[in-house]
Amino acid sequence: MKILVTGGAGYIGRTVVSALADAGHTPVILDSLVVGRPEFVEGQVFYHGDIADGAVLGRVFREHPDLDAVMHFAARIDVEESTRLPSLYYTENLAKAQVLLQAALAAGVKRFLFSSTAAVYQAGRPGEGLREDSPLLPLSAYASSKLMFERVMADICREYGAFGMALRYFNPVGADPAMRSGPFRPDPSHLLGKLTKLSARGGGTFTINGDDYETRDGTPMRDFIHVWDLAQAHLAALTYMMDSAEETGFEVMNVGSSVGVTVREFVDTFLEVSGSPLNVVVGARRPGDSAGAFADTTRAREILGWVPRLSLRQGIADALRWEQIWQDRQQPNGAK
Numbered sequence: 001m002k003i004l005v006t007g008g009a010g011y012i013g014r015t016v017v018s019a020l021a022d023a024g025h026t027p028v029i030l031d032s033l034v035v036g037r038p039e040f041v042e043g044q045v046f047y048h049g050d051i052a053d054g055a056v057l058g059r060v061f062r063e064h065p066d067l068d069a070v071m072h073f074a075a076r077i078d079v080e081e082s083t084r085l086p087s088l089y090y091t092e093n094l095a096k097a098q099v100l101l102q103a104a105l106a107a108g109v110k111r112f113l114f115s116s117t118a119a120v121y122q123a124g125r126p127g128e129g130l131r132e133d134s135p136l137l138p139l140s141a142y143a144s145s146k147l148m149f150e151r152v153m154a155d156i157c158r159e160y161g162a163f164g165m166a167l168r169y170f171n172p173v174g175a176d177p178a179m180r181s182g183p184f185r186p187d188p189s190h191l192l193g194k195l196t197k198l199s200a201r202g203g204g205t206f207t208i209n210g211d212d213y214e215t216r217d218g219t220p221m222r223d224f225i226h227v228w229d230l231a232q233a234h235l236a237a238l239t240y241m242m243d244s245a246e247e248t249g250f251e252v253m254n255v256g257s258s259v260g261v262t263v264r265e266f267v268d269t270f271l272e273v274s275g276s277p278l279n280v281v282v283g284a285r286r287p288g289d290s291a292g293a294f295a296d297t298t299r300a301r302e303i304l305g306w307v308p309r310l311s312l313r314q315g316i317a318d319a320l321r322w323e324q325i326w327q328d329r330q331q332p333n334g335a336k
């Protein structure tokens, strides 16, 4: 199958591009490189442009009249930034996504897969997994823009007789196990990114943001999903949409490991896997943080036949290995 992958020069999109190619599909990447990396599109079918640029979209759909589906990853993803610049997030993640969706439908591409997020949910009850019908409470413009586009998609897919799916990712970790892609931001704010950078520097102090939450050790809980398992969920979703050939529909599905891991447990696992001599301290809560929860992935298991296979330890190990490779690639003359 031939798939248009927006955001295919980014972390998750590029990893899915590799998974698609490994499975014998043909990815066509559309990315503005506003964040994504030119290295990730070398050797790929690549269109450099914005997802809402009519001229670029015209070229993509004219030159690839045989596209079977769109996988839409392109977005702004910084939660904190979205609280400062909500208009940017509604433009990029909602308004532009609608332009892309309608261009795809007008070109006759009737299967559309969208990257949504667990950030749309209200924090769960301790010990209970979040289901797709659990209460929603997006706390940032980022999360709201994702939830709003889910709804736009549901309505427009029905109007056009198309099939849409939104995958709500929990916390992706790791890298392509074949090391073709991985996290690349120089100054990551998320948990594993920060730990990995400290470890690469040979040590330092890591601060746990609060230990007075209602969890088993007081630190927030998250559900970490290996990015390669996440990529496999996209393949399963693609097969499912193709098999539903004549159907109009819209499905929402959680993609997580179904295992709740606290920040403290995560840090301990990281220290074991990396062997890094980090100094771990407890600081204040991060504003806007929640006690968190984990995914109930019954729907993805039953409907897509998808189950995660890779452990958190492997996610951490792959992230560490990727960090080394990525740093070396950024220093082509061997200078460090």
Ligand SMILES: NC(=O)c1ccc[n+]([C@@H]2O[C@H](COP(=O)([O-])OP(=O)(O)OC[C@H]3O[C@@H](n4cnc5c(N)ncnc54)[C@H](O)[C@@H]3O)[C@@H](O)[C@H]2O)c1
Binding pocket: 006, 007, 008, 009, 010, 011, 012, 013, 030, 031, 032, 033, 034, 035, 036, 037, 049, 050, 051, 052, 072, 073, 074, 075, 076, 077, 092, 096, 115, 116, 117, 118, 169, 170, 171, 172
């Ligand atoms: N990384 C996570 O933790 C996470 C969690 C939940 C959901 N998601 C979702 O997964 C998707 C991919 O995330 P990621 O981590 O790979 O992010 P990323 O920033 O690495 O990749 C996003 C890509 O989209 C491109 N892009 C952004 N705006 C564009 C535009 N207007 N036109 C064309 N290209 C544009 C960027 O250049 C980049 O290559 C996003 O939709 C994100 O909301 C990510």
Ligand SMILES: O=c1ccn([C@@H]2O[C@H](COP(=O)(O)OP(=O)(O)O[C@H]3O[C@H](CO)[C@H](O)[C@H](O)[C@H]3O)[C@@H](O)[C@H]2O)c(=O)[nH]1
Binding pocket: 077, 079, 117, 118, 119, 170, 171, 172, 189, 190, 191, 192, 194, 207, 208, 209, 210, 220, 221, 222, 263, 286, 289, 290
């Ligand atoms: O130095 C740090 C960094 C993080 N944390 C804690 O680790 C947990 C996880 O934080 P992340 O920033 O890694 O991830 P979030 O669960 O906050 O989720 C956000 O980042 C995710 C990517 O990791 C997704 O993008 C998601 O949509 C977005 O809400 C939080 O309790 C956070 O406070 C620390 O204790 N210390």
